[in-house]
Amino acid sequence: MRSTDRSAPRVRLIRHAQASWGSADYDCLSPLGETQARHLGAWLTGESADYVQVVRGSLRRHAQTLDLIAAEFAAAGRELPAARIDPDWNEFDHVPVLRAYAAAHPHDANVAAARAGDSLALRGLLMAALQGWREGRFDDVAGETWPAFGARVAAARARIAAPGGAVLIVTSGGAIWRCAQAALDLDDQGLADAKLSFLRNTSISEFEHGGERWRMLSWDTVPHFDAHGHEELHSHY
Helix, strand or coil, rough: CCCEEECCCCEEEEECCCCCCCCCCCCCCCCHHHHHHHHHHHHHHCCCCEEEEEEEECCCCHHHHHHHHHHHHCCCCCCCCCECCHHCCCCCHHHHHHHHHHHHHCCHHHHHHHHHHHHHHHHHHHHHHHHHHHHCCCHHHHHHHHHHHHHHHHHHHCCCCCCCCCHHHEHHHHHHHHHHHHCCCCHHHHHHHHHHCCCCCCEEEEEECCCEEEEEHHHHHHHHHHHCHHHHHHHCC
């Protein structure tokens, strides 16, 4: 899903680089994540896009990803606008959702396999847990309901003024999914049926800013890896 109209007001949503899944401090970029962010920054500097707004969530992985992107801009003699920090672009807290699902489904094969480090099982576990959360089954432990999550991402989106140039937002996968859901006008079942690909770290999803309504132009692209054949840099967690 690509657009050839580069003159339209554009918003680029960047999923943060790989964090430290399975470590004591998830909210910190891994060495691979740092490399991913540098590659993305270098690729972005090679484009002619004039970023007039830069926004990020308040999580450390958002800050670290953007810092490395900005360093590449500085090295190329370009400067990004000062970032506005908006916590409404943060991810939902996935830990209690996963724990609640695992407690409710102790015999799900994905639970044990994910704990052993199987990435495909982890993806299956995440999707099943998210489905339960969307259905309201874990509201007592999640800390935030699915509708509340959608409402705060919508509020963050509404604070992006119609740009005179491109907008760069560093955020998380869940927030980008909610933006896609709104742009495609999908209900929750429609979002599940759309089967959008699971977002890769530092992937770009691009939207056209249409005032109250955004239009999705691209989803989960990683040209900063593909152009150089860096398949080893692809990751989802």
